[in-house]
Amino acid sequence: MTEQFQCRKCGSGWGGLNTCHCQRCHVTFSTVANFDRHQRGGECLTPKDAGLVRNGRRYECYGQPGEQERAARMQGKDSGGLTGVEGLPVPEAAFGGVSS
Ligand SMILES: [Zn+2]
Numbered sequence: 001m002t003e004q005f006q007c008r009k010c011g012s013g014w015g016g017l018n019t020c021h022c023q024r025c026h027v028t029f030s031t032v033a034n035f036d037r038h039q040r041g042g043e044c045l046t047p048k049d050a051g052l053v054r055n056g057r058r059y060e061c062y063g064q065p066g067e068q069e070r071a072a073r074m075q076g077k078d079s080g081g082l083t084g085v086e087g088l089p090v091p092e093a094a095f096g097g098v099s100s
Pocket residue numbers: 022023024025026027038044045
């Protein structure tokens with residue numbers, strides 16, 4: 001599986017347009033804001049020191065804790081909550097509670 005973008009130096013790949021790959025320490029971040037967090041005074045912090053965690057993508061990518069869940073929730077809202085015609089919970093949710 002090839003990702004959309006790939007670093008020619010370290011060979012790691014990533015897929016998102018907002019995703020940032022540091023050309024100095026070769027760590028991938030989910031957003032520019034998180035990329036900024038790992039730089040302090042022109043030095044690269046480790047993701048751990050910057051308070052960032054693996055954000056659950058299939059490739060190594062760091063973001064803020066909880067970031068991925070928030071994104072997933074927002075996507076769920078987009079798919080069902082915009083029109084507001086029904087105003088009822090999605091019936092599937094009642095049966096889908098077991099999946100993590
Ligand atoms: Zn860096």
